[in-house]
Amino acid sequence: MGKIVNSTFVSVDGVINHMEVWHFAYVDDETEQIALEQLQASESLLMGRETYDAYASVWPERDGAVPDRINSMPKYVASTTLDEAGWNNTTVIKDDLVAEVAALRKRGGDVLMHGFGPVARALIANGLLDVLHLWVHPHFAGVGGPGDMLLSEGNDARLDLIGTRTLRSGVVMLSYRVPSAQDA
Numbered sequence: 001m002g003k004i005v006n007s008t009f010v011s012v013d014g015v016i017n018h019m020e021v022w023h024f025a026y027v028d029d030e031t032e033q034i035a036l037e038q039l040q041a042s043e044s045l046l047m048g049r050e051t052y053d054a055y056a057s058v059w060p061e062r063d064g065a066v067p068d069r070i071n072s073m074p075k076y077v078a079s080t081t082l083d084e085a086g087w088n089n090t091t092v093i094k095d096d097l098v099a100e101v102a103a104l105r106k107r108g109g110d111v112l113m114h115g116f117g118p119v120a121r122a123l124i125a126n127g128l129l130d131v132l133h134l135w136v137h138p139h140f141a142g143v144g145g146p147g148d149m150l151l152s153e154g155n156d157a158r159l160d161l162i163g164t165r166t167l168r169s170g171v172v173m174l175s176y177r178v179p180s181a182q183d184a
Helices: 029-040 049-061 065-072 097-107 118-125
Strands: 004-011 044-048 075-078 090-093 111-114 131-137 160-166 172-177
Touching (some): 044 097
Parallel strands (some): 044 111
């Protein structure tokens, strides 16, 4: 059985959006290498509609190891409003997100997610998120509202710390195993 692995950038004050304010100054060769390793360890990429729209507008135009991997791998976008995906190798999950992701998990091969929005929240609530990597940036973003925050009402899950890594940039990567309902 494959794992669902989430990898999310977050400012020290909990912001996961508005990355133009706080994230890009911390991108370097080390972060690119870790991102590539995560992509190479994954069979496919799962996204919500907002992440899909952002990625589909930039990654097809880029060159290099990370864009090449993202563009070539199978991708799934969860959306109730998108009928057809224009980005290559992308399948729209339109109906039962939980059932579809459970089926992906059973097929084997890890599925990587970027960002922690409604899709990730639904997966963690239904015991389908296996690993969470939080890339905590040493930066108070000072922007955004409730929908832009990692912390949100309804998130209630125990996490078991499985690793920490301090990057040269000052970003601290916290890695957690998310015990599933079967482990309880």
